[in-house]
């Protein structure tokens with residue numbers, strides 16, 4: 001049985017990936033966590049084939065102790081927590097260490113290179129996307145042998161509709177409001193289960209996934225489509241309200257929008273980071289190959305509406321990310 005080391009395994013993205021890898025006993029999984037006593041770590045430890053290793057995945061000695069015997073790596077580094085600069089360092093270092101330890105296949109969880117897609121216009125700078133994407137560019141410049149590599153470029157988790165994108169309820173009008181600085185643009189979202197299924201596909205099919213940057217999405221929706229899907233599924237009134245970035249950053253999810261994303265001197269502020277994200281969605285810069293995604297995963301969830309119906313979405317807030325709300329670290 002092959003062993004897969006997962007970086008970020010206890011997170012919102014990592015848990016479904018580990019479940020997908022271990023569901024039929026095909027893979028054994030090693031996951032590094034800073035605290036094996038958390039509910040996430042315990043849940044994983046109870047899955048068949050999962051070994052939880054206590055340590056810091058951004059620490060060379062922990063990685064050196066954990067890599068021997070590992071066949072494949074899936075790395076979702078946490079740039080939101082460690083900052084853009086450290087994410088670039090650790091993404092590249094994880095690749096290098098994987099080569100050193102004879103890993104056969106390195107799968108890197110990336111995000112679109114918002115700055116580059118936007119021709120490096122400063123209004124599209126998104127530290128937590130650009131950091132990962134620079135690592136993806138480094139990996140893409142490496143040979144596909146002796147270690148295969150695959151990049152899985154994702155987007156906003158669809159589950160964020162219960163957290164980052166949760167609608168507000170206005171009781172006077174009995175209406176759920178998606179107030180977003182999206183204009184007539186599109187917000188791309190991927191369900192965490194389908195993201196996990198694509199990651200599993202990359203590991204199951206290295207001859208097809210080696211050297212591939214697979215861009216995964218469920219649907220990229222307009223604000224009006226989002227509100228319409230919500231109304232159709234729940235029977236509740238809903239509207240999309242196009243708000244300015246100034247208005248958006250007054251939401252309680254951003255207690256201090258002018259704080260830096262990390263303590264590193266190169267760090268941009270929360271306001272700048274998430275303005276870049278919304279600007280790139282507003283201008284519909286991120287593109288997807290739906291035909292390829294259908295071919296790889298014919299059973300994929302095809303729309304936001306389908307996901308809402310399947311999951312019994314209510315528009316109520318549900319915790320998703322360990323680090324939400326965003327705060328200076």
Ligand SMILES: NC(=O)c1ccc[n+]([C@@H]2O[C@H](COP(=O)([O-])OP(=O)(O)OC[C@H]3O[C@@H](n4cnc5c(N)ncnc54)[C@H](OP(=O)(O)O)[C@@H]3O)[C@@H](O)[C@H]2O)c1
Nearest residue numbers: 008010011012013033034078079081155156157321322323
């Ligand atoms: N939110 C989205 O829609 C979205 C979409 C695509 C990609 N992403 C990216 O996913 C990454 C975050 O992963 P996630 O979404 O799974 O987040 P999460 O649910 O908040 O999980 C955080 C993960 O990071 C690990 N971690 C290691 N060192 C950490 C540190 N010093 N501080 C905080 N956490 C640390 C945690 O491990 P332990 O706590 O167990 O040590 C845990 O596995 C970010 O890079 C983000 O840009 C997010």
